[in-house]
Amino acid sequence: MTDYRRLRVALLGAGAVGSQVASLLLRHGDELADRAGARLELVGIAVRDVDAPRDVELPRELYTTDAETLITGADIVIELMGGIEPARSHILLGLGSGADVVTANKALLATHGPEIYEAADRVGASVYYEAAAAGAIPIIRPLRDSLAGDRVVRIMGIVNGTTNYILDRMDTEGADFADVLADAQRLGYAEADPTADVEGYDAAQKAAILASLAFHTTVPLESVHCEGITTITASMIEEARDAGFVIKLLAVCERLDGDGTESISVRVYPALVPRSHPLAAVHGANNAVFVEAEAAGSLMFYGAGAGGVQTASAVLGDVVSAARRHIAGGTGVGESTRANLPIVSIGHVMTRYQITLEVPDEPGVLATIAGLLSDGHVSVATLVQTMVLAEDGSEGTSARLIIGTHRATDSALRDAVERLADSDVVERVVSVLRVEGE
Amino acid sequence: MTDYRRLRVALLGAGAVGSQVASLLLRHGDELADRAGARLELVGIAVRDVDAPRDVELPRELYTTDAETLITGADIVIELMGGIEPARSHILLGLGSGADVVTANKALLATHGPEIYEAADRVGASVYYEAAAAGAIPIIRPLRDSLAGDRVVRIMGIVNGTTNYILDRMDTEGADFADVLADAQRLGYAEADPTADVEGYDAAQKAAILASLAFHTTVPLESVHCEGITTITASMIEEARDAGFVIKLLAVCERLDGDGTESISVRVYPALVPRSHPLAAVHGANNAVFVEAEAAGSLMFYGAGAGGVQTASAVLGDVVSAARRHIAGGTGVGESTRANLPIVSIGHVMTRYQITLEVPDEPGVLATIAGLLSDGHVSVATLVQTMVLAEDGSEGTSARLIIGTHRATDSALRDAVERLADSDVVERVVSVLRVEGE
Numbered sequence: 001m002t003d004y005r006r007l008r009v010a011l012l013g014a015g016a017v018g019s020q021v022a023s024l025l026l027r028h029g030d031e032l033a034d035r036a037g038a039r040l041e042l043v044g045i046a047v048r049d050v051d052a053p054r055d056v057e058l059p060r061e062l063y064t065t066d067a068e069t070l071i072t073g074a075d076i077v078i079e080l081m082g083g084i085e086p087a088r089s090h091i092l093l094g095l096g097s098g099a100d101v102v103t104a105n106k107a108l109l110a111t112h113g114p115e116i117y118e119a120a121d122r123v124g125a126s127v128y129y130e131a132a133a134a135g136a137i138p139i140i141r142p143l144r145d146s147l148a149g150d151r152v153v154r155i156m157g158i159v160n161g162t163t164n165y166i167l168d169r170m171d172t173e174g175a176d177f178a179d180v181l182a183d184a185q186r187l188g189y190a191e192a193d194p195t196a197d198v199e200g201y202d203a204a205q206k207a208a209i210l211a212s213l214a215f216h217t218t219v220p221l222e223s224v225h226c227e228g229i230t231t232i233t234a235s236m237i238e239e240a241r242d243a244g245f246v247i248k249l250l251a252v253c254e255r256l257d258g259d260g261t262e263s264i265s266v267r268v269y270p271a272l273v274p275r276s277h278p279l280a281a282v283h284g285a286n287n288a289v290f291v292e293a294e295a296a297g298s299l300m301f302y303g304a305g306a307g308g309v310q311t312a313s314a315v316l317g318d319v320v321s322a323a324r325r326h327i328a329g330g331t332g333v334g335e336s337t338r339a340n341l342p343i344v345s346i347g348h349v350m351t352r353y354q355i356t357l358e359v360p361d362e363p364g365v366l367a368t369i370a371g372l373l374s375d376g377h378v379s380v381a382t383l384v385q386t387m388v389l390a391e392d393g394s395e396g397t398s399a400r401l402i403i404g405t406h407r408a409t410d411s412a413l414r415d416a417v418e419r420l421a422d423s424d425v426v427e428r429v430v431s432v433l434r435v436e437g438e
Numbered sequence: 439m440t441d442y443r444r445l446r447v448a449l450l451g452a453g454a455v456g457s458q459v460a461s462l463l464l465r466h467g468d469e470l471a472d473r474a475g476a477r478l479e480l481v482g483i484a485v486r487d488v489d490a491p492r493d494v495e496l497p498r499e500l501y502t503t504d505a506e507t508l509i510t511g512a513d514i515v516i517e518l519m520g521g522i523e524p525a526r527s528h529i530l531l532g533l534g535s536g537a538d539v540v541t542a543n544k545a546l547l548a549t550h551g552p553e554i555y556e557a558a559d560r561v562g563a564s565v566y567y568e569a570a571a572a573g574a575i576p577i578i579r580p581l582r583d584s585l586a587g588d589r590v591v592r593i594m595g596i597v598n599g600t601t602n603y604i605l606d607r608m609d610t611e612g613a614d615f616a617d618v619l620a621d622a623q624r625l626g627y628a629e630a631d632p633t634a635d636v637e638g639y640d641a642a643q644k645a646a647i648l649a650s651l652a653f654h655t656t657v658p659l660e661s662v663h664c665e666g667i668t669t670i671t672a673s674m675i676e677e678a679r680d681a682g683f684v685i686k687l688l689a690v691c692e693r694l695d696g697d698g699t700e701s702i703s704v705r706v707y708p709a710l711v712p713r714s715h716p717l718a719a720v721h722g723a724n725n726a727v728f729v730e731a732e733a734a735g736s737l738m739f740y741g742a743g744a745g746g747v748q749t750a751s752a753v754l755g756d757v758v759s760a761a762r763r764h765i766a767g768g769t770g771v772g773e774s775t776r777a778n779l780p781i782v783s784i785g786h787v788m789t790r791y792q793i794t795l796e797v798p799d800e801p802g803v804l805a806t807i808a809g810l811l812s813d814g815h816v817s818v819a820t821l822v823q824t825m826v827l828a829e830d831g832s833e834g835t836s837a838r839l840i841i842g843t844h845r846a847t848d849s850a851l852r853d854a855v856e857r858l859a860d861s862d863v864v865e866r867v868v869s870v871l872r873v874e875g876e
Contacts, residue, residue, distance in 0.1 A: 024587065028589070031777070032587060034777060035774045035776070037771075037774075124766075130584055137737060138576075138584030141579040142580065145579055146568055146578075146579055147755055148473050148754070148758035148759065149462065149466075149751060149756075149758050150751040150754065150755065151469075278740070281716075293751060294751075295750055295754075296574035296742070297574060297745075297748055298741060299574065299575060299741035300738070301739055301740075303734065303735060303736060303737035303738065307735075309733045310735055312733055313585065313587060313588040314734070316586070317583055317585055320583070321586065327771075328562075328769045329767065329769060330766040330767035331768075332766065333475075333762045333766050336472065336473045336475075338472035339469070339472060
C-alpha cells in the first residue's frame with residue numbers, strides 16, 4: 001500500500017447523510033486514498049449527544065461534543081448539521097484555521113454564502129458544496145467549471161424531490177394534494193413539517209445557489225420569488241393534462257436581455273411544462289436540471305435528488321477534491337461573482353400564462369374578457385370554452401374558459417387577473433398558471 | 439475594468455471547433471477575464487496554411503505556421519488539430535515549456551493518454567479534455583471529481599452523434615442503413631468517409647477515456663471491444679420495436695465483481711435497449727451518458743454531442759479552469775489510475791442476447807435448438823415463433839424464431855450461435871443482438 005500523506009477530516013453531524021459519509025470514509029479508505037493521493041483520516045464526528053441512537057453503527061470513540069477542538073485540528077471540515085447556527089460559526093472557524101470546507105447546507109449558503117466565500121478567499125481555502133443544489137446530481141462543477149466559458153441563458157430545475165413526488169402522484173393517480181402529502185409523509189418522502197418543501201423554500205435556496213454560479217452574480221435568497229404547490233388541485237392537473245402539459249415545481253434562473261442591459265430573474269413556482277419536454281419525464285422523487293447555454297445548447301442533468309447515501313456520494317466527491325487541492329498546493333479558486341448582474345423582481349418577468357375562468361354562459365362575455373385583458377396589455381393566444389355542468393348533471397348556466405396568453409409581464413398579468421376577478425362577467429378565477437419550457 | 443494578469447493562450451488548429459473557440463475568446467474577453475481571474479490573450483493560431491479559406495473571420499495577423507514558437511511562449515495551449523501527429527509532439531512541447539494543455543483530441547488521448555498525463559505530472563501542469571468524451575456534455579468533471587468518492591458500477595453512453603442520428607432515423611422512418619447514411623452525408627451529419635463513426639471507432643476512443651476516469655485505470659484502446667452499426671438492417675430495427683426495444687450504439691463500461699476479484703469491461707456495440715429506458719429517448723444527433731454508481735444511484739447527462747460551437751463551449755470551460763489554476767498556483771492534480779483493474783476481454787462479458795433464426799417449420803426443431811443452446815451453457819428465457827411467408831405471400835415452409843436468452847458469456851453465446859449456424863435445423867441466423875439497460 002502506498003504511504004500517503006494523512007489529511008485529518010472532521011465531520012460535523014451524524015444524521016442521514018453524515019452517518020453514510022462516515023461509513024463510506026471508513027469502508028473505502030484505501031480506495032479513496034488512491035484517488036485523492038492522501039489518506040483521509042476521519043478524526044472525529046461532532047454531535048450534540050454522543051449516546052443518541054443512530055442508524056449506522058460507527059466506532060463510538062469517534063463521537064465528540066467538542067466541535068471546536070475537532071475543527072481547529074482538521075485539514076478538511078465536512079459540515080452536515082444543517083441550519084444556520086452553529087453551522088455558520090463552525091465553518092468560519094474551520095476556514096479560519098486553514099481547513100477546506102465541504103458542506104451540503106443549502107440554507108446556509110443561500111443566506112450567508114458571500115460571508116463564507118470571503119472567509120475562504122482570505123486564507124486561500126476552498127468551499128465545496130456539490131451536495132447543496134441537487135443531491136447526488138453533479139451540477140455544481142458543470143456550472144462552475146465546464147460552462148465557465150459559455151453564457152448560460154436559462155436553467156429550469158426540478159430540484160425538490162418531495163414536491164416532484166407529490167405532483168407526479170397527483171398526475172398519475174388523479175389524487176388530491178392533501179391525500180398524497182399525507183401518504184408521502186407516511187412513506188418518508190415528506191417530513192412531518194413539510195413547509196420547506198411544499199412552500200418552495202427548499203427549491204428557492206437551491207435556485208439561489210444555481211443562479212449565483214450560472215450568472216456569476218451574488219443572488220440573495222430574498223431576491224428569489226417563491227410560490228409553493230399547496231394551491232395545486234387535482235382538477236388543475238387534469239386540465240393541464242388535457243392541454244398537453246404537466247405541472248412541475250420549477251426553479252427558473254433566467255438571463256434577460258433588454259435594450260442591451262442584462263439582468264437576471266430567479267424564481268420558483270409550479271408551472272405548466274409541455275409533456276414533450278424532457279423535464280416532464282422526471283418522475284417520483286427524482287431531480288433534473290435543464291440548462292440552456294449560448295454555445296453548448298441544451299443540456300440536462302438527471303438523477304436522485306436526495307437520500308442519505310446519494311447525497312453522501314456528492315459529499316465524498318467534494319472531500320476527494322479538497323484533498324487533491326491540499327496535495328497540489330495553491331490557493332482555492334473562489335467564487336466568480338464579478339458579473340454582478342441586476343436581479344429583476346417577478347413583476348418584470350415575462351412568461352406565457354394559462355388562465356382558467358368560470359363565466360356566465362351568455363353572449364358578450366367573451367368580448368368583455370378579451371377587452372379587459374387587452375386593456376391590461378395581455379393578449380390572448382389560445383382559447384377553449386367548455387360547458388360547466390350543474391350539480392345534478394344537467395346543462396348549467398356557466399361556461400369554463402381556458403385562456404392561453406401571449407408573453408406578458410407578471411405585473412401586467414396580475415393586474416389583468418385582478419380586473420377579471422372584479423368584473424361582473426367572471427364568476428370565478430379558477431387558476432392562473434405560468435407556462436415554461438415551450 | 440479590473441487590471442488582470444495576462445495569460446498567453448496559443449490555439450493549434452482553426453477548424454470547426456478552433457475557429458469558434460478563437461471567436462468566443464475574442465468576443466467575450468472581458469467576461470471571461472472576470473470569470474477566470476486572468477485576461478486570456480489569444481496570442482496566435484497555428485495552421486498549416488495561413489491563406490486557407492475559413493468559415494469564421496478572424497484577425498489575419500493571428501495565424502502562423504510556426505507552431506513551435508507559438509507553443510513555447512504560451513501559458514495555455516489549446517490543441518484542436520486532431521490526429522496523432524503533430525498534435526502529440528505539440529502537446530508534449532507545451533507541457534515541457536510549463537503550459538497547461540486543453541485538448542478535444544479523443545484519438546490522441548485514447549492512444550497516448552498515459553504518455554501525455556505523465557509529461558504533465560513531471561512539470562506539475564494539467565491536461566483538460568472535457569470536449570473529448572461527449573462534446574458539450576459535461577461528463578469529465580462529474581466522473582473525475584463529483585463521483586471521485588463513489589464507485590461507478592456501469593456507464594452506458596450514446597457518445598456518437600452520427601450513428602445515433604442514423605439509427606434514430608432508421609427507427610422512425612423504417613429506412614435502410616445505406617439510404618439514411620447517404621442522406622446524413624448530404625446533410626452534414628456524417629462525413630464523406632464515415633468509417634470512424636459507423637464502425638464504432640470514435641465511440642471506442644470515448645469509451646476508453648470514460649472508463650479510465652470512472653475506474654481509475656488506464657484503459658488502452660486495444661482493450662475496447664468494438665462493433666459498428668453497418669450490419670443493422672431495417673428489419674432488425676422493426677423486430678426490435680415489436681419486442682419493445684430500440685437499437686442504440688452503446689459504449690458500455692462495466693465493473694465486474696467475480697469471486698472478490700474486480701475487473702472491468704469496456705465495449706462498443708449496437709444493443710437492444712428497452713423503450714422505457716432514458717437512453718431510448720435520445721433522438722437525433724444528441725448524446726447521453728447514463729452512469730450507475732453505488733451510492734449516487736442512476737445519473738444521466740444529456741446534450742448535443744458534437745458541433746463546432748457546442749464543443750467550443752467545453753473547450754472554453756477548460757481554458758477558464760486552466761487559467762484559474764495558473765492564478766491559484768499549485769500543481770495539476772493529475773490522473774487517478776491507481777486502481778489499475780484488470781480489463782477482461784469480450785468473451786468473459788455476460789449479457790442477455792436476442793437471437794433471430796429462420797428454421798424449417800417442422801416438428802422437433804424447437805427441441806433440437808433448445809438442446810444446442812443448453813449444451814453451450816446458454817439458456818432460453820423467452821421465445822417467439824412466427825410464420826415466414828413465401829415470396830408469393832402464401833404460407834411458407836419456414837418459421838422465424840426470436841430467442842431471448844438468459845445472461846451468458848459472450849464466448850458461450852458465440853459458440854452456441856456457431857453450432858446453430860452449422861446445424862441442419864437452422865436455415866439462417868438472421869441476427870444476434872445484445873440486450874443492455876434492463
